[in-house]
Amino acid sequence: MGPALARPLEVDPGETLLESLQCQSCHNPSERTFYKGSGPVVGKDGLAVTPQFLRAYLLNPTAAQPGTTMPDALHSLGESGRAEVVEDLVHFLVSQQTPAAKAAFDPGLLNRGRELFHTVGCVACHAPSESLAEIHPKNPDAAKTLDTSLKDESVPFGPLAKKYEHANLAKFLKDPTHFHPSGRMPSLSLNQSDADAIAMYLLREQSSKGEAQHLSGIQYRYYEGDINDLEDLEKLTPLRGGVQAGLDLTLPHRAENFGVRFEGQINVTTNGSHGFEITSDDGSRLFIDGQMVVDNGGTHAPQAKRGKIDLKPGAHSILVTFFNGGSGSELQVKWQPPGAKRELIPASALSHSGLPMQPLDDAAFASDPARAARGKQAFAQYNCAACHTGTDTVATAAKPLAELAANNGCLADAVPAKAPKFAFNDTQRASLRKVISNPAGLRKARTPAEQINHTMAVLNCAACHQRDGNGGPVPGRLAYFSTINDVDLGDEGRIPPLLTRVGGKLREDWLGEVLLKHGAVRPYMATRMPQFGEAAVAKLPALFSTADGSFGTARVADYDSRAAKSGRKLVGTGGLTCVSCHTFADHKSLGIPAIDLTTMTKRLRKEWFQVYMINPASLRPGTRMPTFWPDGKAVNTDVLDGNTANQIDAVWAYLSKGREAEVPAGLVVGRKELVADKEAVIYRNFITGGGTRAIGVGYPEKVNLAFDANDLRLALIWQGAFMDTAHQSTGRGEGFEPPLGDHLLAMPQGPALARLADNKATWPTVTGRKGGFQMRGYELDKDRRPAFLYSFDGVEVEDLSKARAEGVDMVLARTLKFKTAQNPANLWFRAAVGKKIEAKPEGYLVDDKLMIRVKLSNGGAAVIRGEPGAQELILPVTFKGGEALMVEELVW
């Protein structure tokens, strides 16, 4: 798509202002349909803000919250009278609020909030607070300085840190339209954890104040990576953290390869033996006061494990660790206090300690009932209820818009006491007067196109979307639009779609899903489609549909199972291979994750599809979607005799089956095992544990190895099946493939050879080319076994492994030949690293798993060194006449 051209929408500024300022809250709307705004809901279920903010705001709205649309209703009061009324209102409003729980400052949550704030769409309207380089550190082109010019064209925040308790801001962010119905702040479909995180970030000024306290909820740290056991969590840095109510997996997590540590206090009320039980898939453990009570570690299907501990009443520390490697995940943590039933540990028993987030200028405040009662009267007197619902006060209506005089009331040069005073500048006042003084214009019905334009202007849809060449992200904000996981989809993956003729493209019901029911088909796009709520956008689908017109007529192709079969053939590999880029229900595509094909017919209008298939770029300029019917002519002539219309109809018929459709060819890939039959086979690729230049070797004896050609070391040995090549020979073949068989052992990382001053010297860590190693290649013997050739520091090495069985054990017999012009006396080979290495009569036993037998042709003795828990087996390379020979047999 390229960058959108950020031309502003052409709308009447007066009319837009009229709508933004919610004039029709007091002045009943004329017959014309306006977008109808409202102020925040107050009262028990309303927006809870601090008394210090309320006070400052009511005393001087525009000073306390620059850019506010709330007029000053108290402008006619004198200074002291006003202060009294304000105080009464504060007492009234606060008395209606529900008190919030304190949250602890959490830097992990703050970091996640920073990222979410700058990626999910907040900065389309609000000013970014961090430079792009802070948010996308991996992008070398990201600007290192913050573009502060955006501030003037952004919706200001006001004094958030003074205004909100963390919990109250999070509540608002999670569901803004509940608190501000048809307000312009939309929901970005945040879950509780996302909302907590963004609130933490926005309130970052409140951090590090006060003393640690017990706060409700349990803290968690979330990890992702190649996690195969609980110990792996210790090696990883948490990706994010947060606080949640219970010990369960409600926190956002991916399906596989993740782990969580929950930490906090558990409050015990009864003295005696407490039972604990964890059911988990995969492993988990539970510790109380540092002592392991339940060990449910390892990889397994859901299984329950129990343990007991004597506890005294009071707070005890609790730690639960959990991981899930592959497939399904589950975690339930129960306890059984003395004399009680076994039950899930209730949230009320859990807490954590932390520094509470403290609103700025916080002071003790208790609502005085007498003041609150007077406040309630003031609330009615100044007609606050016209904009603010949530109390039992009834609003009074003013004259309808069409009957207003342009220079009176709110618009008068000197605003009378009974009218609220808006902070207009002259231009704004003039444009409003112009609108008001033309009642005929006000009564004139807007065309659907005008209604769309006005809605897009008022809701700032144009901040993200381009329509008819207008709108779209402005340059300074453009770069904040990003993809999730750096998927290779170009701008189509990060910039919200074009809305030009969207009503002709999308079905009305799908537009409704997108606007009102969180409907989304671009999981790769970081920016989320905002939800403005029924009152604001419910009419848009029909308006788009009327305004945009259709793309001709949909050909009527009755559903026909044979047409669907042809469609399936076209969609899969061997046909047009749509699945090369498009995902299909739960199946990944063979390449990039373009929009799920099974959603197409429920979203798109068929007549649009007919045009789009023939020339995608005509409707989506710059799209990477190619056509398979260039100039309307089918490139595939095998299916349906190459008839373009029939082929497109067949694809439609097939996709109409949605998720019920048979999976197209090419997506379900079986195992493609590479088998060493009579001779050795080689597989060079990205192999898990073998590096980016791994050379896998499978031997007919069903022994396998992976040699790391970057580090020049034997990296892995295993038995049984060699490699499954299915994944790496499908689609783009991305990623690392693990060995297929069993009895997998990882050999020492780092350099295999080193010059040591003496046998006590520390083994170096620098390896590969930097460490003086160079890959030379390999030569295959008559059984196609490779002798790896490499050099280290002037020594040429030939490294040939052969395999054989020895009873139930397998043996990999490795012969290393060294040649050099010098006769270095201090060259060592590191054969093993382990927790425990023992010298046995037949060789060296490493961690009870691997026996290493060694033959050194020119003498010299192996050395076991290091402390128990971290030992090494090193072998001297002793040269005679510039040559040395070593045989290392690995038996396992």
Place this chain on the structure above:
Amino acid sequence: MRSIFAWAAVGLTGVFPSPALRADTASEEAKYYEISSLPIPEDIVLEAGAQQLMPDGRLAISTRLGKIYMVENPQSRDLSKVKFVEFASGLHEVLGLAYRDGWLYCSQRGEITRMKDLDGDGRADRFETVSDAWGINGDYHEYAFCSKFDPEGNLWLVLCLTGSFTSEDPYRGWCLRITPDGKMIPTSSGVRSPGGIGTNAVGDMFFTDNQGPWNGACALKQLKPGAFVGNPSGNKWYELTDALGPRPLDPISGSRMHIEAKKIPQLLPPAILFPYNKMGQSASGFAVDVTGGKFGPFKDQLFVGDQTHSTVMRVSLEKVNDRYQGALFPFREGFASGNLSLEMTPAGILFVGGTDRGWGARGGKPFAWQRLNWTGQVPFEILDMKARSDGFDLTFTQPVDKAAVENIASYKIETYTYIYQSSYGSPEVDRTVPIIKSVKVSSNGLSAHLVVDGLHEGHVHELHLPGVRSSQGKPLLHDAAYYTMNLIPRPDLR
């Protein structure tokens, strides 16, 4: 606000007349250039990454899955004589093949390897690492394409970035030369995502680079020592070498290539831009016709594959002020899979290998290996298009109808360029419509001089010639040409 109906008229039919009325292009093209599919044994997945004609007449073909086959009698008319023998296997995505002194060289993702059959059983047994002096991070984008040998015995290697946007390991996004003794010389920076590498008729090295960040459209770019070819993502590796001199200034995102090139002396703009969607979507391998006429009239021109559109396009280069630019023409469509590697033999057979794995292609077959032969019939085509200070010189493959060619209504021309930017691709921008003032046909009737008002430096000049006819009344087989005008020739250099 623009009217929706006006938009629809532009959007749906395009600026130029719809070509849908044309006769079936592929079958018309087949009269002159014939595609024939070669038989591939059922158990072979021949995703041909590279091809190399061997001195003994066999053709070596490497695959994305790491095999190398020796094909016997590849040029035989009798297809039953075409036989596959597996020469090597288990290599890491081989996208470059070259031959020298008894060794077959290949580029794998992580190294240049040479191999030889020592025991004469038809399979290679010795594999030597010639160079691995660059980094690899484990991303599937990290492709490595090597050229044939240059006259000094060097191999030129272009390395794709780590992903679409970054260079995580040394020299990702660079061109390196590997000398006969295995020394690595950093040669050019600014590479994004190559699709092929090779020389033109005089031996200058080029590669195709794909649309993406800093590439508004796919392009054919020259490689030469010291050049920065446009994508700065890998420029941090200047810290590892002095071979190219100082690191170039970073281009300003959102600018235009020809504007930045005036500020950044090392920046070498593409010789040819492939207008996206019009001329393919993924430029790939290419071959030069130095057969002396065995492949038809397009002597010394380049034939460039496109993976997405399953086409071969034609390129004619010229030098203006010592920099390459030139014209791009449609040539042949209708290949069976996504074209990736092209190899032309001295006998004038163009071998085209294709794959659609991971990137869809019009052809529809998961992989294919085809030959393109000239039938001996000369199509009526634009043979060449050269820039002049006041317009263009066109030459044709056949004498033209003077009246039709001199009628300025026979032509349509517009120009545009692309935004030079860090985000992905670019729309066509800065559109202009030059005026064709006059056309003069030469006395032999084989060429025409177009006087054009409004040539635009740094722009693609898209010329359509719907009214042009041969002296026998035939329309052009392909009535479009896309000229990349890096510089307008000066009259005194004419």
